[in-house]
Amino acid sequence: MRTVSKYVFLDLLKNRSILVYTAVLAVLSFTLLGLDGGSAKGLLSLLNITLLFVPVITTLFSAIYFFNSLEFIELLLSQPVKRTRILLSEYGGMALSLSAAFVVGVGFPLTVMLPVTASFVLIITGVLLTFIFTSLGLLIFVLSRDKTRGIGAAIIVSLFFTLLFDGLMMAFIFTFSDYPIDRAVVAMVGLNPVDLARILMLLQLDVAVLMGYSGALFKEFLGSSTGSLYAVGCLGLWTVVPLWLALRIFRRKDL
């Protein structure tokens, strides 16, 4: 259903929140890259911005937008089309417009000021994260009964992956430090898309100091290239699985 995606995309391009999001990302990118004269340090700061901003903004914004278009989705569903198609095209329009915002806000300054491979990896990582957290936003929308609870869930989910998960991971590592938990830690990283994105990026930059315990283990066990592939694979799953779940649940949902 390209039609619905196209119109959702056009609607969102004129959305004020999306414009502000793009502008903030652009200002941050230009200042950070300008400060260090285009070094890898600027790229790292930009990575941290991406890892914090993208999940929180994407999950919250997409969930709120989906809840606000509930009546419109109902109207679309009263047309002779399949439910899954409508939901998929809503998802497509949303993920594409948020990705466009990221590419313009972060990608454009990067290609102008620091055109190296690592920059492009950062752009791709940001876009992947956008798709992942839009999926999660959609899943929250499909699962929640009302808007207030849905937005609450969106806040909790995004904070869980950006902040809480690391704390839990630390607790886990400290508690079981006497046991051989290396492999378990590598597997656990796969449970958090934000960590995966961070490691994927740091494998490119080769700054082992900043990787932390889990990142170092990751590199030791999987090496740079296998590690990157594993991370990208996991990120792919993180996009597809919540989306598939959302579509499945939505097929039988009462509106």
Place this chain on the structure above:
Amino acid sequence: MIRIEKLTKSFGKFKALDGIDLSLEKGQAVSLLGPNGSGKTTLIKSILGLVIPEKGDIIINGQPIRNHPSYRAHIGYMPQIGRYPDNMTIEQVLHMIKDIRQGQSVLDEELYVSFGLDKIKHKKMRTLSGGTRQKVSACIAFLFSPGIYILDEPTAGLDPVANEILKDKIAAECARGKLVLITSHVLSDLDGLTSHIIYLQDGKLMFHQTIEQLQEQTGETKLNTIIAKILTHADRKQICVS
């Protein structure tokens, strides 16, 4: 055109629809009445496939509707609350719906013109008043001249002029042999428009009769008084039973 057999739907412990049997035919204008929470919206949404029934069947034009979205090409739906993407213009919304329903070449744009929407087609949906959005919803429902119209509180929020235009349109479509299913709390709006009344209470079908039958039974002519009389009568009966 629409046949409903033993339709049951509950939300948790609450039974929204309880074994509804109905048969609606061409050329009828059916009013769906009942107090708040009596299952009117659930019934409409079941017909549209927005609510998935637990038990029972809905058969439209001889085909059960389960898992066949194509039957909705025969339905024009006007929702109670019309909300549209903020930054889309009226023109874009209509284009989008037309694109979705590709293949239906005959378009009925009478309401679009008579509501004066063609003059404000570049306005964004966000800037429109509730009544104007209702007009857009009505426009979409009638755009493809389907065989069945489902109108949920169509006249709520419309100004008197638009109200008359819409009522004339409904009457005209009915005369052309279409089936119209309306819910409304404004009974005076339904006067002279409807041929049949369906009354729901607590998810059960109380009665489904023609206006003439009801007028005969109660000796009244106005819809308001007919319904009031039947209800007070029913209440008294309930009190006697309990």
